[in-house]
Amino acid sequence: MASSKNLIRFWEWGKKIICVGRNYAEHAKELKNAVPTEPVLFLKSPSAYVKEGFPVLMPYYSSDLHHEVELGVVIGKRGKNIDQTRAMEYVEGYALCLDMTARDTQDQCKKKGLPWTLAKAFDTSCPISDFIPKDKIQDPHNLTLWLKVNGILRQEGKTSSMIFPIPFLISYISKIITLEEGDIILTGTPEGVASVREHDEMEAGIDNIISMKFKVQKPAL
Numbered sequence: 113m114a115s116s117k118n119l120i121r122f123w124e125w126g127k128k129i130i131c132v133g134r135n136y137a138e139h140a141k142e143l144k145n146a147v148p149t150e151p152v153l154f155l156k157s158p159s160a161y162v163k164e165g166f167p168v169l170m171p172y173y174s175s176d177l178h179h180e181v182e183l184g185v186v187i188g189k190r191g192k193n194i195d196q197t198r199a200m201e202y203v204e205g206y207a208l209c210l211d212m213t214a215r216d217t218q219d220q221c222k223k224k225g226l227p228w229t230l231a232k233a234f235d236t237s238c239p240i241s242d243f244i245p246k247d248k249i250q251d252p253h254n255l256t257l258w259l260k261v262n263g264i265l266r267q268e269g270k271t272s273s274m275i276f277p278i279p280f281l282i283s284y285i286s287k288i289i290t291l292e293e294g295d296i297i298l299t300g301t302p303e304g305v306a307s308v309r310e311h312d313e314m315e316a317g318i319d320n321i322i323s324m325k326f327k328v329q330k331p332a333l
């Protein structure tokens with residue numbers, strides 16, 4: 113098992129970012145998607161990570177960049193075919209994440225039956241907080257995730273509303289993709305996703321356990 117100390121800079125390691133979509137029924141409905149009967153999975157590139165102090169850059173091909181606040185689960189040791197009953201042993205801690213989404217691009221991808229890579233995996237599409245050691249969060253299914261844009265509350269959701277809880281997700285994912293130390297699972301967003309514009313400031317948090325701020329910018333060409 114890795115020590116939490118090793119994982120403080122997990123986001124620099126180039127490990128996998130595995131995302132779960134439509135894990136909150138109200139969010140699935142707000143985007144007119146069916147509530148899933150199995151987890152919806154996609155990946156982000158490790159170059160998607162961005163830490164506080166650096167901006168979120170709008171992809172040049174999108175004019176509808178959405179925020180999605182999510183709980184990230186940081187994996188502490190390698191595992192394949194993990195049983196649900198032992199899944200939490202593979203968790204070293206948590207992080208607050210934003211699954212930034214080029215919604216117009218995603219809509220186009222959906223219509224054409226294409227993968228979501230351009231919509232979800234671009235550079236700076238995964239703003240991330242500091243590492244939160246496991247002992248700081250007693251019950252990851254009893255948290256409130258919130259996000260404000262320019263001081264106005266846009267998202268507030270309880271992790272108790274997840275359709276597929278964390279042990280199920282870890283078990284399910286590990287049957288498909290080997291989980292390794294430093295990998296992160298983004299567990300899906302609650303309702304209230306919406307657009308951000310250039311110069312907006314997003315502030316997100318988990319209860320009063322952690323919060324973070326990011327500015328939205330257009331990339332210099």
Ligand SMILES: O=C([O-])CC(=O)C(=O)O
Binds near residue numbers: 132135180299
């Ligand atoms: O783009 C989507 O709506 C799917 C997703 O990431 C989520 O539900 O968190």
Ligand SMILES: [Mg+2]
Binds near residue numbers: 131132180211
């Ligand atoms: Mg998401």
